[in-house]
Amino acid sequence: MNYEVPKKKITMPGLRKLFRLYSYIKPYKYEYGLGLLFLLGSSSASLAFPKLLGELVDLGNQGKLAQEINRIALILIAVLVGQSVFSYFRVYLFVSVAEKTLADLRQSTFNHLIRLPMKFFQFRRVGELNSRISSDITLLQDALTSTLAEFLRQLIIIIGGVSLMMVTSLKLTLFMLLILPVIMILVVFFGRYIRKLSKEAQKQVADSNTIVEETLQGIQSVKAFTNEYFEMLRYKGKTIEIAETGIKNGKLRGAFSSFTILGLFGAMVAVIWKGSQLLAAGELATGELFSFVIYSMFIGGTIGGMADVFARVQKFIGATEDLLEIFNEPVEEVEEIESLPAEQILHGSIRFNNLSFSYPTRTETEVLHKISVAIKPDTLVALVGPSGAGKSTFVSLLLRLYNPTSGQILFDEKESLSIPISALRSQMAIVPQDIFLFGGTVRENIAYGKTGASDEMIVEAARKANAWEFISQFPEGFETLVGERGTQLSGGQRQRIAIARAVLKDPKILILDEATSSLDSESERLVQDALEKLMKGRTSIVIAHRLSTIRQADNILVMDSGRIIEQGTHEELLLVDNGLYRNLSELQFAG
Numbered sequence: 001m002n003y004e005v006p007k008k009k010i011t012m013p014g015l016r017k018l019f020r021l022y023s024y025i026k027p028y029k030y031e032y033g034l035g036l037l038f039l040l041g042s043s044s045a046s047l048a049f050p051k052l053l054g055e056l057v058d059l060g061n062q063g064k065l066a067q068e069i070n071r072i073a074l075i076l077i078a079v080l081v082g083q084s085v086f087s088y089f090r091v092y093l094f095v096s097v098a099e100k101t102l103a104d105l106r107q108s109t110f111n112h113l114i115r116l117p118m119k120f121f122q123f124r125r126v127g128e129l130n131s132r133i134s135s136d137i138t139l140l141q142d143a144l145t146s147t148l149a150e151f152l153r154q155l156i157i158i159i160g161g162v163s164l165m166m167v168t169s170l171k172l173t174l175f176m177l178l179i180l181p182v183i184m185i186l187v188v189f190f191g192r193y194i195r196k197l198s199k200e201a202q203k204q205v206a207d208s209n210t211i212v213e214e215t216l217q218g219i220q221s222v223k224a225f226t227n228e229y230f231e232m233l234r235y236k237g238k239t240i241e242i243a244e245t246g247i248k249n250g251k252l253r254g255a256f257s258s259f260t261i262l263g264l265f266g267a268m269v270a271v272i273w274k275g276s277q278l279l280a281a282g283e284l285a286t287g288e289l290f291s292f293v294i295y296s297m298f299i300g301g302t303i304g305g306m307a308d309v310f311a312r313v314q315k316f317i318g319a320t321e322d323l324l325e326i327f328n329e330p331v332e333e334v335e336e337i338e339s340l341p342a343e344q345i346l347h348g349s350i351r352f353n354n355l356s357f358s359y360p361t362r363t364e365t366e367v368l369h370k371i372s373v374a375i376k377p378d379t380l381v382a383l384v385g386p387s388g389a390g391k392s393t394f395v396s397l398l399l400r401l402y403n404p405t406s407g408q409i410l411f412d413e414k415e416s417l418s419i420p421i422s423a424l425r426s427q428m429a430i431v432p433q434d435i436f437l438f439g440g441t442v443r444e445n446i447a448y449g450k451t452g453a454s455d456e457m458i459v460e461a462a463r464k465a466n467a468w469e470f471i472s473q474f475p476e477g478f479e480t481l482v483g484e485r486g487t488q489l490s491g492g493q494r495q496r497i498a499i500a501r502a503v504l505k506d507p508k509i510l511i512l513d514e515a516t517s518s519l520d521s522e523s524e525r526l527v528q529d530a531l532e533k534l535m536k537g538r539t540s541i542v543i544a545h546r547l548s549t550i551r552q553a554d555n556i557l558v559m560d561s562g563r564i565i566e567q568g569t570h571e572e573l574l575l576v577d578n579g580l581y582r583n584l585s586e587l588q589f590a591g
């Protein structure tokens, strides 16, 4: 279970990725643009504020008429009202765009994820992917709404503030600008380090979530093996790691903020010191110094806030990188199948041509070796052999869940890679060895075989699969909830639901991977009867553990260690001296 997540070195700069993400905003560009306009409005209003206050002070200082003082005060009130209205619309518009963008982003991430080939999922854990969709995207929400707006606001205030200060006093502004860049450089330097740490923290949180998820999913096994304490310890270890990284992060952030405070107040003292000198020399009016100080405070606070935004942007880039890594994986060419064109309809003939295969996670071990075998249309072919021989792998390749390492599979003598993958899969149905039911009702689970099937069709399929008997005995019948992953049903019931699902699909090629293994002999006989009827007019591939179930097969393929070592009918194979089939058969029928 410990598949390593491959780490990819990302060379493209993070900012370019960030902009790629902004393409999701495009459909809402007018709304977004309007939001930016309001942002501009509210920021310029806040810039006008110190200037007007300074004028007010000067008027008082010069002993002007109350009327003139009131006029400026009224303007100030108008600016205030304007600013609050702008702020409302700015926040509202940005949130609205961000929510819509996020919905799109969530959808496209999920849509992409679900179309990725099996190979991809071999390397990833469900918990990890889940946190991509939940927490990473939530992080992006923060970034898309507040962070960018905040950044722009800060930029406007700094640029606008500095320009207005220059108008007020060039000398004093230049003096201030001597101090400012030093602080800025240190801010950037610090921020970079904080980014590294937050990415680490995010990964640790994802790891700890994985533990919780896997433990809860397998809670029955945890309890059965009394591994509660083992799991507690495992989780404890992770949480302590998270806390340690967090604390380290916190120390740095603390240092960061005390550094900014020191720098900013120091700068303030320096500015007022210089300003007083200018005031004394008559180069500056009182009101001007007043508004200058307010501007400096404004800009100082903004620079301080910028560090926070910077850290958030860093986090954002971290989350984006992880997310885009998923987007960079090529998807399978899946498509919705409504009706199949004639040339894509399968007639049920299958041929493996010199096919070899190893799983992407274990490329060094070959699971299937040079398999060549032909399956005639509408026949029943059985696959037998010891566990681990490669039987389930054989059928996975048939479904093109994986592609062969070498050799081909041909359907009706057509190379399988040349047939669209969805067309191919839509004509096959599998009752897999590990049956997976979704948490909904019995009906929903059967209907999964063919979305949009009518109730009659569902009942019919349940009857054919011999599932009707037990379903009708449930008080809620088809509406019975099967529990998470079907845990509230017995193994045999789950199998019959899975068979009904396959029946409903009415495939040309039917695959049963030990589909009757969890049934008692009585139900097995019933299902067997059903399956026999079912197999008419299609090619059936049956993997069976109990040889009694496949005696009537047209061809039996005996597999061992990834090779087909014998084939023939039951009678033919019994004649093979020292043959594997004969041995297995003697073992099973001895009792």
Ligand SMILES: Nc1ncnc2c1ncn2[C@@H]1O[C@H](COP(=O)(O)OP(=O)(O)O)[C@@H](O)[C@H]1O
Binding pocket: 122, 359, 361, 362, 367, 386, 387, 388, 389, 390, 391, 392, 393, 394
């Ligand atoms: N998803 C997988 N990734 C890597 N190896 C696998 C995977 N599934 C099965 N294997 C390996 O492939 C071999 C054949 O497995 P399988 O086809 O399931 O055998 P069978 O169905 O005959 O019991 C086994 O050695 C097994 O460990």
Ligand SMILES: [Mg+2]
Binding pocket: 391, 392, 393, 433, 513
């Ligand atoms: Mg198997």
